[in-house]
Amino acid sequence: MxxxxxxxxxxxxxxxxxxxxxxxxxxxxxxxxxxxxxxxxxxxxxxxxxxxxxxxxxxxxxxxxxxxxxxxxxxxxxxxxxxxxxxxxxxxxxxxxxxxxxxxxxxxxxxxxxxxxxxxxxxxxxxxxxxxxxxxxxxxxxxxxxxxxxSQAPARCVSPELTPRERQIAELLRQGCSNKLIARALGLGLPTVKTHLINLFRKLGVSNRTELVAQLYL
Structure with missing residues (x-):
């Protein structure tokens, strides 16, 4: 935003x-x-x-x-x-x-x-x-x-090429959630969360969480 x-x-x-x-x-x-x-x-x-x-x-x-x-x-x-x-x-x-x-x-x-x-x-x-x-x-x-x-142009939200699970994780990242909190909220293991993050970084061409949030929401 x-x-x-x-x-x-x-x-x-x-x-x-x-x-x-x-x-x-x-x-x-x-x-x-x-x-x-x-x-x-x-x-x-x-x-x-x-x-x-x-x-x-x-x-x-x-x-x-x-x-x-x-x-x-x-x-x-x-x-x-x-x-x-x-x-x-x-x-x-x-x-x-x-x-x-x-x-x-x-x-x-x-x-x-x-x-x-x-x-x-x-x-x-x-x-x-x-x-x-x-x-x-x-x-x-x-x-x-x-x-x-x-008077404002619509803000960009999560990219439509993401999967529903990736959208959930991206929104939780936007809220500042840690990997542990994401895993608990989604009922996933930490390795699975990390795998989703790697896929998100690759799809969006970013190297960290801050860049990911900026790419999707700023």
Whole structure:
């Protein structure tokens, strides 16, 4: 993510959290496959985020594509869960409960009818669930975020020639995860992680983790 995009992401997180308090938050870009990528986290710990990417993203009722199908710029967890099979929703609720998250709201911004970025706001028990009037207060900020994003070129996300596993590892590297944390999050052995890293370095023509992240995200 460029410095300009990072500044915009931090501004969005601050503005949304001030308007409607949140315990945790994340700003992200949305790639051509309607997948969230290039995350900027606020009070959201890397291990939780790594577990989400490795094991729970598929169960997330507030993925960008699912939010777009609901057709509203601000989507609550309740709305998202209503569109999922019950078993899938229960799996995702258990993941949230493990991290003391009681509610989530997603804000999706579009430019030229294409989703380009989003903000996740998460609440722990001390703040309780989001109320209807709070969701309404997010709508004007959503419009401002879309205007700001329209003035920027879309940021690059993980290269499409990578395998799904390589995409997972690249995103975890982006979050600063060590080889051990990547292995734990993905259920892999350390030698397997190292093999994937070697393949990533070769594909992208880089020699270390810093160059890899810069090649994919800067």
């Amino acid at each position: 460029t410095s300009t995009a990072q500044a915009l992401g931090r501004y969005c997180l601050q503005a949304f959290s001030q308007q409607v308090p949140a315990s945790l938050a994340a700003f992200y870009r949305i790639d051509a496959e309607q997948q969230a990528c290039d995350f900027l986290l606020q009070d959201l710990q890397a291990p939780m985020h790594a577990r989400y990417l490795a094991h729970y993203r598929a169960y997330d009722p507030l993925q960008p594509g699912r939010c777009l199908a609901i057709g509203q710029p601000v989507v609550s967890l309740r709305q998202g869960l209503a569109c999922l099979p019950e078993a899938q929703g229960q799996t995702y609720r258990r993941f949230l409960a493990q991290h003391q998250v009681v509610d989530v709201v997603e804000i999706i911004a579009q430019v030229d009818a294409r989703p380009v970025a989003g903000v996740s706001l998460l609440r722990c028990p001390d703040l309780g669930q989001f109320q209807a009037d709070e969701l309404e207060r997010l709508l004007p900020l959503h419009g401002l975020m879309q205007l700001a994003l329209a």
